[in-house]
Amino acid sequence: MKPAIEIKNLGKQYMLQEAPPYIALRDVISQPLKKLFNPAASKVNTFWALQDINLRIEPGERVGIIGRNGAGKSTLLKIISRITPPSTGEAFIRGRVGSLLEVGTGFHPELTGRENIYLNGSILGLKKAEINRQLEAIIDFSGVEKFIDSPLKHYSSGMQLRLAFSVAAHLEPEILLIDEVLAVGDLEFQKKCLGKMEEVSKKDGRTILFVSHNLDSIRKFCTTTLLLEKGKLIASGPTEQIINQYVAGHLDTVAEQIWPEGKNSYNKLVRLVKIWLHHKNETGGARFDTTEEIGISMTYEVLTDDVVFTHGINLFNQEQVNVFNSHDVTSAGAMQKRKKGHYTATAWIPGHLLPEGIFSISAAIFVPNPVDVFIHVHDVLSFEIYTDFSKLTARGQYTEEFPGIVRPLIQWEAINKE
Amino acid sequence: MEQPLTHITPPGRFSTGIREIWQYRELFYFFTWRDIKVKYKQTTLGFLWAILQPLGMMLLFTLLFSKTWKTDTGPLNYPLFVLSGLILWNLFSSSVSHAGESMIQHAGIIRKIYFPRMIIPGSAVLVSLFDFLMGLLIFIVFCLVYKQPLHWYSLPFFMAGIILVLLAGFGAGTFLSALNVKYRDFRYTIPFLLQVLFFSAQVIYPLSVVKQPWLVNLLALNPVNGAIELFRAGLTGGPVNYSLVLTGLAATILILLTGIYYFRKTEAYFADIA
Numbered sequence: 055m056k057p058a059i060e061i062k063n064l065g066k067q068y069m070l071q072e073a074p075p076y077i078a079l080r081d082v083i084s085q086p087l088k089k090l091f092n093p094a095a096s097k098v099n100t101f102w103a104l105q106d107i108n109l110r111i112e113p114g115e116r117v118g119i120i121g122r123n124g125a126g127k128s129t130l131l132k133i134i135s136r137i138t139p140p141s142t143g144e145a146f147i148r149g150r151v152g153s154l155l156e157v158g159t160g161f162h163p164e165l166t167g168r169e170n171i172y173l174n175g176s177i178l179g180l181k182k183a184e185i186n187r188q189l190e191a192i193i194d195f196s197g198v199e200k201f202i203d204s205p206l207k208h209y210s211s212g213m214q215l216r217l218a219f220s221v222a223a224h225l226e227p228e229i230l231l232i233d234e235v236l237a238v239g240d241l242e243f244q245k246k247c248l249g250k251m252e253e254v255s256k257k258d259g260r261t262i263l264f265v266s267h268n269l270d271s272i273r274k275f276c277t278t279t280l281l282l283e284k285g286k287l288i289a290s291g292p293t294e295q296i297i298n299q300y301v302a303g304h305l306d307t308v309a310e311q312i313w314p315e316g317k318n319s320y321n322k323l324v325r326l327v328k329i330w331l332h333h334k335n336e337t338g339g340a341r342f343d344t345t346e347e348i349g350i351s352m353t354y355e356v357l358t359d360d361v362v363f364t365h366g367i368n369l370f371n372q373e374q375v376n377v378f379n380s381h382d383v384t385s386a387g388a389m390q391k392r393k394k395g396h397y398t399a400t401a402w403i404p405g406h407l408l409p410e411g412i413f414s415i416s417a418a419i420f421v422p423n424p425v426d427v428f429i430h431v432h433d434v435l436s437f438e439i440y441t442d443f444s445k446l447t448a449r450g451q452y453t454e455e456f457p458g459i460v461r462p463l464i465q466w467e468a469i470n471k472e
Numbered sequence: 473m474e475q476p477l478t479h480i481t482p483p484g485r486f487s488t489g490i491r492e493i494w495q496y497r498e499l500f501y502f503f504t505w506r507d508i509k510v511k512y513k514q515t516t517l518g519f520l521w522a523i524l525q526p527l528g529m530m531l532l533f534t535l536l537f538s539k540t541w542k543t544d545t546g547p548l549n550y551p552l553f554v555l556s557g558l559i560l561w562n563l564f565s566s567s568v569s570h571a572g573e574s575m576i577q578h579a580g581i582i583r584k585i586y587f588p589r590m591i592i593p594g595s596a597v598l599v600s601l602f603d604f605l606m607g608l609l610i611f612i613v614f615c616l617v618y619k620q621p622l623h624w625y626s627l628p629f630f631m632a633g634i635i636l637v638l639l640a641g642f643g644a645g646t647f648l649s650a651l652n653v654k655y656r657d658f659r660y661t662i663p664f665l666l667q668v669l670f671f672s673a674q675v676i677y678p679l680s681v682v683k684q685p686w687l688v689n690l691l692a693l694n695p696v697n698g699a700i701e702l703f704r705a706g707l708t709g710g711p712v713n714y715s716l717v718l719t720g721l722a723a724t725i726l727i728l729l730t731g732i733y734y735f736r737k738t739e740a741y742f743a744d745i746a
Binding site for chain 2: 058068132133134136137138139140141142143145147148149151153159160162164165169172176177178181182228
């Protein structure tokens, strides 16, 4: 049997511009003038989001794709689903491709649930006859049959999501691409969807490509897994083996990131200068024992007067579980107008919170309401937590496997009641 | 069973992609259906809106040109003269402006799903055609009111005029929609462009009032002039200025080819820049 997906020397190159990717006509007109006075200004950097990818995926395989943020996972799916063309190489796809890069694409609030099923289904590649045939099943699965003939604007966001998932779960392409869509929605319904897709894939031998940060879902769902790093395919094979390799490779720590001038300034309001990890006594480092407070500092430059924003972090563990998010709601400067200049913000992660392991941090500068993200850098820092047995920790003297996403030192009371 | 084979390569030679649009005809239909449905659902005035605008304009221009500044419009009385021009003009202008904005409006879908992109400006033009048909109904009512006879032989002329406008509107709209994705401030030029084209077309005045031959030749480049010429000639059974029509047709073909070529050339990268 011929492979469902065959990829040869595939590559995708992007232009890195300091401005947004689209341009204004006035810039094009004024650009030559600028060049005249400052020839270095319009240097265009390129980078390869994907490079030299070679792949064969057999029909009926369920393939997970893992890798750090920016490794090229989503770009690969976008090329396979033809949303964006490759720069080099070629791919042969045998069968219809259905992509779930986002559920509910094309939903319109003025149309009824039923009408939206037709619209969304046809956007996702279903033929009208197929939708007719599946309509009852879709409505049934979504659990919103009572409202199916009222406009979508009267639905709660949860109901809209269920309807969208339901259409998606009833797609019947030979090749299904899923990109983290299952990260949203309520847990129960997610499980139902995954179950439905697994059933379809086993029964009809459909090929599924599944991009996720959640290694657990990959483990449960996929037989084979691909590991991407910086645009290159560095390993592929049985899921368990690849996940172990990925987790082991994740062990390098990064204590500091510095952005030279001109980089990471996708907006004209603020730019990140530096972000680093440090101990209580201000010395930098990426290894902390479980009792220690962990300092995360970021220096940024405000480029325009009177900008209002706050700064925040996301913390992920080795399994890519988002342990917590935090943004500044406590310091005096948060959400106040700022003058031009350099500022440094520091967050302290309390001691006795995280267990041993490797953690990674993403940082953002944004306005929480209405949401406007100025900068969001993924996976910029990573650090290791270890147990110092000379100190009092939640472990005490226990040295065996000690699970749990957090490791608080809980106060116990024990009294002798007569 | 042999599965359909898709071969993905870097963007290569130019093709119109018509065969693929045919494969995706259901999506084409659903996009058009959605926009018409939403438009006529959102406002109870939906239908009224499609006809009130040309009627209001007709009233205004009739007051100005048949009473204040006498204008000779030949065998047609002024209200019918201006209404026939207005509905065709509206078809053109709404095709161009809606198709021109359409790619930006659908940026969300473009980034998520693949389909032949030309469906988007194409369905915007079809929505405009639907509005036009509403206007045409009113026009026919007015023909009955003013006892303007309608003949079966008018039909080919009407059709030719409408098709000319549709092709020109689709060509210009497609071109503008692609430009709009790449140069975000281009959209601000569209209203200005349309205004120039409006006054250069024989909508509110007959082209016979223009005395300089070079100016008539220049105005003939506006395809709407040729289209209105065909439409009105069909209505009155009068003679057709064929040089006007042929110049308009040539301009239309040029606009259409440029529009489709530029759109297809930039299409592959819409998802990266939209």
